[in-house]
Amino acid sequence: xxxxxxxxxxxxxxxxxxxxxxxxxxxxxxxxxxxxxxxxxxxxxxxxxxxxxxxxxxxxxxxxxxxxxxxxxxxxxxxxxxxxxxxxxxxxxxxxxxxxxxxxxxxxxxxxxxxxxxxxxxxxxxxxxxxxxxxxxxxxxxxxxxxxxxxxxxxxxxxxxxxxxxxxxxxxxxxxxxxxxxxxxxx
Amino acid sequence: xxxxxxxxxxxxxxxxxxxxxxxxxxxxxxxxxxxxxxxxxxxxxxxxxxxxxxxxxxxxxxxxxxxxxxxxxxxxxxxxxxxxxxxxxxxxxxxxxxxx
Numbered sequence: 001x002x003x004x005x006x007x008x009x010x011x012x013x014x015x016x017x018x019x020x021x022x023x024x025x026x027x028x029x030x031x032x033x034x035x036x037x038x039x040x041x042x043x044x045x046x047x048x049x050x051x052x053x054x055x056x057x058x059x060x061x062x063x064x065x066x067x068x069x070x071x072x073x074x075x076x077x078x079x080x081x082x083x084x085x086x087x088x089x090x091x092x093x094x095x096x097x098x099x100x101x102x103x104x105x106x107x108x109x110x111x112x113x114x115x116x117x118x119x120x121x122x123x124x125x126x127x128x129x130x131x132x133x134x135x136x137x138x139x140x141x142x143x144x145x146x147x148x149x150x151x152x153x154x155x156x157x158x159x160x161x162x163x164x165x166x167x168x169x170x171x172x173x174x175x176x177x178x179x180x181x182x183x184x185x186x187x
Numbered sequence: 188x189x190x191x192x193x194x195x196x197x198x199x200x201x202x203x204x205x206x207x208x209x210x211x212x213x214x215x216x217x218x219x220x221x222x223x224x225x226x227x228x229x230x231x232x233x234x235x236x237x238x239x240x241x242x243x244x245x246x247x248x249x250x251x252x253x254x255x256x257x258x259x260x261x262x263x264x265x266x267x268x269x270x271x272x273x274x275x276x277x278x279x280x281x282x283x284x285x286x287x
Contacts, residue, residue: 003188009189009193009194016201017197017204020200020204020205023204023217023220024208029216029217036220039201039224039227040227043227043230046234047231047234050234051238052234052238052246052249055249058253059230059253062253062257063227066257067257067260070261070264071220071260071264074267074268078271080216083212083214083277084213104199104203107199112192115190115195136241137246141243142243145244145247146247149247150244150247153251157254160255160258163258164258167261167262167265168264171265171266171268172268
């Protein structure tokens with residue numbers, strides 16, 4: 001029996017895979033960036049199907065919004081053009097691609113064959129970790145987990161972000177002569 | 188309803204596309220986007236396992252992966268800008284200063 005969930009999963013999955021393949025075949029980086037945004041939006045739909053509403057919202061806001069804007073800005077800033085194709089080796093085309101297809105088909109067959117067919121959202125949630133009258137995957141349930149059980153990783157990621165900001169500023173700023181004023185920008 | 192294995196296969200396909208792009212692309216920005224694609228594939232399997240085992244820890248881990256991806260994107264794009272400033276190219280084949 002085909003359910004609405006399965007149809008939606010297949011639609012979003014098809015969009016995601018098409019975007020990922022398009023990322024590979026496009027030659028201009030801006031086209032790759034736009035197809036990556038399509039992949040992320042489709043994945044947000046998959047998260048909604050899995051009952052992870054907050055993760056889906058954050059996926060759209062942080063990934064498709066912030067991170068991809070950074071990518072598009074860099075592409076624009078560096079005026080990146082089409083990449084030139086290099087000639088691939090013939091051995092890679094003769095053995096690599098059939099081997100990769102064979103291997104991935106084998107892995108997919110094993111995963112599909114040897115795992116249960118029960119639905120991913122069947123069963124009940126552990127009611128101890130979830131406050132009363134709240135939906136699993138909503139900010140209400142994720143917040144306490146993030147700020148109690150995962151408090152130390154959360155604090156460590158804040159340090160990571162701080163280091164990343166400082167590193168980005170230091171790396172992207174124009175190099176200055178030692179002890180002297182900043183160098184003149186030449187056009 | 189959708190079995191867990193379907194999500195895992197989709198996640199594997201996305202990860203494999205990311206690995207392929209990392210290997211065959213020559214533009215350094217596109218290589219970087221392939222890494223993001225790999226991270227997204229892994230995130231999907233995190234959320235699928237979280238739904239399967241009825242625990243929210245997997246969803247919290249997705250946030251940490253996103254934070255690491257954001258930090259990596261900021262630093263990596265700054266490195267790309269600095270490489271472009273010195274080498275005037277985005278092609279990874281021409282960034283070969285360490286090559287013998």
